[in-house]
Amino acid sequence: MNLPNKLTVLRIILVPFYIFFLLMPVIPHHYLIALIIFGIASYTDHLDGKIARKYNMITDFGKFADPLADKIMILAALACFVQLGLTNAVVLTIIVSREFMVTAMRLVASSKGKIVAANNWGKAKTISQITAVLLVMILQYILELNTLNVISIENAQQLTNIFSIVGECAVWISAVLTIVSGVIYIVQNFEFIRNAK
Numbered sequence: 001m002n003l004p005n006k007l008t009v010l011r012i013i014l015v016p017f018y019i020f021f022l023l024m025p026v027i028p029h030h031y032l033i034a035l036i037i038f039g040i041a042s043y044t045d046h047l048d049g050k051i052a053r054k055y056n057m058i059t060d061f062g063k064f065a066d067p068l069a070d071k072i073m074i075l076a077a078l079a080c081f082v083q084l085g086l087t088n089a090v091v092l093t094i095i096v097s098r099e100f101m102v103t104a105m106r107l108v109a110s111s112k113g114k115i116v117a118a119n120n121w122g123k124a125k126t127i128s129q130i131t132a133v134l135l136v137m138i139l140q141y142i143l144e145l146n147t148l149n150v151i152s153i154e155n156a157q158q159l160t161n162i163f164s165i166v167g168e169c170a171v172w173i174s175a176v177l178t179i180v181s182g183v184i185y186i187v188q189n190f191e192f193i194r195n196a197k
Contacts, residue, residue, distance in 0.1 A: 002057045004066075007048035011069040014041040015076050022080045022137075031141035038137065041073050042130045070126055071099050077133045078171075086136055086167060091175045095129070098182040105189055119188065121181035128177045132170040139163040 001009070014037050021027060022034035048066060052058045075096060081087040102122075143163060146156050 001061075002052075002059065004048040004052035004057050005059060005062050007044040007051070008062060008065045008069050011041045011044045011048075012065075012072055014038075014044075015072055018073075019076055019080055022077075023083065029141070029144065031137050031144050035134065035137040035141060038073070038077065038133060042134070045070060045073075045126075045130075071103075074126070074129045074133065075099070081133075081136060081171070086140065086164075087171045091171050094175045095178050098178050101182060102185055105185070109189065119181075119184065121177075121184045125174070125177045125181040128174040132167075132174040135170045136167040139167050 018034050018037040018041065021030045021037065024030050027033070045066075048062070052062055075092070078087065078092045078095060082089050082092055140163070143156075143160055146159070
């Protein structure tokens with residue numbers, strides 16, 4: 001297994017640790033720990049592709065596992081956010097539906113011997129999702145600091161409301177980009193839907 005593939009596998013392995021710390025409020029600074037783990041996992045997404053392209057280490061395993069690792073990482077984060085009340089199930093449903101649809105189309109294309117590459121909209125979608133997740137965790141960590149009396153904020157409830165709105169907007173922006181990228185993906189690859197038997 002080459003280095004890019006090891007980084008992809010590492011990204012998947014980090015997900016349970018991320019979930020554990022994110023959902024364990026009894027652990028001090030749990031949002032910060034989860035944020036660091038998610039940040040490392042996100043960086044491996046950038047790094048594995050860069051290394052694979054630069055040193056011609058692209059493999060069939062990488063083509064399959066890299067987008068799968070991205071989906072696992074993002075969907076795990078959003079599922080945790082739903083459980084914590086940081087976003088709603090509609091966003092998660094939109095993103096899960098889009099990922100199932102794209103995966104199904106890729107499988108159909110693959111069965112016909114064609115590889116459907118990710119486009120710029122898909123990359124923008126992934127970047128927006130990662131950014132939204134990181135932003136929500138940063139905002140929640142600031143609120144956690146106040147809970148731990150590390151910082152002093154007179155009107156904590158007002159700050160909580162503002163952070164909630166900002167975080168929810170970021171998540172919804174990523175959901176809109178997810179829809180747009182999905183529609184563009186369908187239009188660009190409509191031949192596989194039309195010719196499917």
